[in-house]
Amino acid sequence: MKSFQFQKLVTFIGILLFIVKLIAWYITNSNAIFSDTMESIVNIIAAFMGLYSLYLCNKPRDTDHPYGHGKVEFVTAGIEGILIAIAGVLILIEAFSSLIKGIHLDKLGWGIALFGSTAIVNYAMGYISYQKG
Numbered sequence: 001m002k003s004f005q006f007q008k009l010v011t012f013i014g015i016l017l018f019i020v021k022l023i024a025w026y027i028t029n030s031n032a033i034f035s036d037t038m039e040s041i042v043n044i045i046a047a048f049m050g051l052y053s054l055y056l057c058n059k060p061r062d063t064d065h066p067y068g069h070g071k072v073e074f075v076t077a078g079i080e081g082i083l084i085a086i087a088g089v090l091i092l093i094e095a096f097s098s099l100i101k102g103i104h105l106d107k108l109g110w111g112i113a114l115f116g117s118t119a120i121v122n123y124a125m126g127y128i129s130y131q132k133g
Contacts, residue, residue, distance in 0.1 A: 006132060007054060011047035013125055017118045018044055024118075028111030031091075031098050036115070038087040045083055049076045 018040040025033040056072045 006129075007047065007051050010125060010129065011044065011051060013121065014040065014044045014047050017121060020114050020118050024111045024114035027107045027114075029103055029106055030108075030111060031095055031103070033111060033115055034094055035091045038091055042080065042083045042087050046076075046080045049079060052076075 018037065021033060021037040021040050024030075025037050053072045053076045
C-alpha cells in the first residue's frame with residue numbers, strides 16, 4: 001500500500017509542476033517550455049494509469065485472468081508510448097507554426113525562475129523515486 005500512497009504523491013506533484021510549466025510557457029511564449037509542458041502532460045496521464053495499474057495488479061486471480069492481472073503493465077506502457085508520439089506531433093506543429101509566424105519571447109527572467117524551480121523539484125522527486133525503487 002505504501003507504493004500506492006507514493007504514486008499518489010508523485011501524481012499530485014506532477015500536476016503542480018505541469019501548472020507551473022504552463023504558466024511559464026504562457027508568460028514566455030517559449031517553444032522549449034511548451035515541449036516540456038507537453039511531456040509533463042504525458043507524465044501526469046502515465047501516473048494516473050500507473051495508479052490504476054497498481055490497483056489492477058493487486059487484484060487476485062479470477063476465472064477471466066487465471067495468471068493474475070500483471071499484464072496490465074504492458075498495456076499501460078503501450079498507451080504511454082502512444083501519448084509520447086502524440087505529444088511529439090503537437091510539439092512539431094507548434095515548432096513549425098513558430099517558424100512560419102515567428103515568435104517574440106517575453107519575461108524570460110520569470111520563465112527561467114519558474115522553469116528552474118520545476119527542474120529542482122523534478123530532480124528531487126526522481127531521486128526519491130529512485131531510492132524507493
